[in-house]
Amino acid sequence: MSAASIDGKAFAAGLRARIAERVPTFRKATGRAPGLAVVLVGEDPASAVYVRSKGKQTREAGMESFEHKLPADTDQATLLSLVEQLNMDPAVDGILVQLPLPAHIDADEVLLRIDPDKDVDGFHPVNAGRLATGLPGFVPCTPLGCLMLLEDRLGDLSGLDAVVVGRSNIVGKPMAALLTAKSCTVTVAHSRTHNLPHYLRHADIVVAAVGRPHFVKGEWLKPGATVIDVGINRTENGLTGDVDFDSAASVAGAITPVPGGVGPMTIAVLLRNTLVAAHRREGVALEEGDI
Numbered sequence: 074m075s076a077a078s079i080d081g082k083a084f085a086a087g088l089r090a091r092i093a094e095r096v097p098t099f100r101k102a103t104g105r106a107p108g109l110a111v112v113l114v115g116e117d118p119a120s121a122v123y124v125r126s127k128g129k130q131t132r133e134a135g136m137e138s139f140e141h142k143l144p145a146d147t148d149q150a151t152l153l154s155l156v157e158q159l160n161m162d163p164a165v166d167g168i169l170v171q172l173p174l175p176a177h178i179d180a181d182e183v184l185l186r187i188d189p190d191k192d193v194d195g196f197h198p199v200n201a202g203r204l205a206t207g208l209p210g211f212v213p214c215t216p217l218g219c220l221m222l223l224e225d226r227l228g229d230l231s232g233l234d235a236v237v238v239g240r241s242n243i244v245g246k247p248m249a250a251l252l253t254a255k256s257c258t259v260t261v262a263h264s265r266t267h268n269l270p271h272y273l274r275h276a277d278i279v280v281a282a283v284g285r286p287h288f289v290k291g292e293w294l295k296p297g298a299t300v301i302d303v304g305i306n307r308t309e310n311g312l313t314g315d316v317d318f319d320s321a322a323s324v325a326g327a328i329t330p331v332p333g334g335v336g337p338m339t340i341a342v343l344l345r346n347t348l349v350a351a352h353r354r355e356g357v358a359l360e361e362g363d364i
């Protein structure tokens with residue numbers, strides 16, 4: 074191993090501390106704490122773990138957590154009316170509906186019903202459009218967390234070659250938009266890309282988000298590349314990323330581990346987006362760039 078390990082866990086703890094420092098000022102200005110509502114449908118054990126740690130970290134930052142746990146057989150109309158109630162609730166600044174939803178629910182319809190100004194996940198098409206056109210909105214938490222780690226490591230990203238492996242609405246597409254806005258030259262590759270090594274050979278930055286364990290091999294990387302591994306694959310050997318860590322760590326300049334890399338950033342950025350949503354909704358000033 075020659076690559077530096079990028080400590081997302083420590084960076085996320087620092088980010089949460091900076092967020093917590095801003096909460097008292099908001100409280101003083103408005104008489105209330107920022108509030109995040111999290112909706113969980115069904116009992117997927119991994120989802121339950123995430124929702125629990127979101128609630129805990131929300132409270133630790135001094136914000137209010139509203140948790141709504143609905144049975145797996147909840148129907149579409151019931152879920153939509155809960156979303157509507159949260160849209161109307163002045164104490165709720167951010168709404169997160171945990172994905173994946175059960176198969177009988179139309180997830181696109183649910184996401185469309187969330188007020189875009191409370192959409193702290195950044196999944197509403199209005200926020201995707203704002204990101205694509207450079208308007209202020211909410212950026213999905215995982216790619217924004219990846220960008221923070223990249224800028225912390227590399228400083229100005231302008232002119233760098235970036236390859237995003239994966240094209241999902243949640244990670245790949247918004248990641249490509251963010252890197253483009255930072256003046257990287259961006260290639261979006263995916264599981265069907267012919268000759269992925271050809272594209273990776275010149276990449277200063279690699280973001281792997283394909284959802285396939287060990288998909289990206291160290292031999293394909295440019296020596297010294299910065300590698301961000303978004304994968305969270307549960308295998309019999311535990312949690313593993315989309316990057317073949319051992320081979321990548323001998324070629325890359327820096328790499329995020331799994332766990333302890335991108336995962337903790339996702340929740341910290343969710344709290345950041347909730348803090349921002351609260352300030353925007355109340356018209357209270359916040360230096361967003363300083364957080």
Ligand SMILES: Nc1nc(=O)c2c([nH]1)NC[C@@H]1CN(c3ccc(C(=O)N[C@@H](CCC(=O)O)C(=O)O)cc3)C=[N+]21
Binds near residue numbers: 172214
């Ligand atoms: N509406 C919605 N928004 C989400 O942001 C969302 C979602 N649905 N559904 C599920 C995915 C996944 N996700 C993670 C959050 C934290 C870690 C995390 O903290 N991981 C730790 C520990 C992982 C572990 O031990 O299980 C780590 O990588 O070090 C991972 C994954 C948010 N998601």
Ligand SMILES: [Mg+2]
Binds near residue numbers: 239241264282
């Ligand atoms: Mg994909």
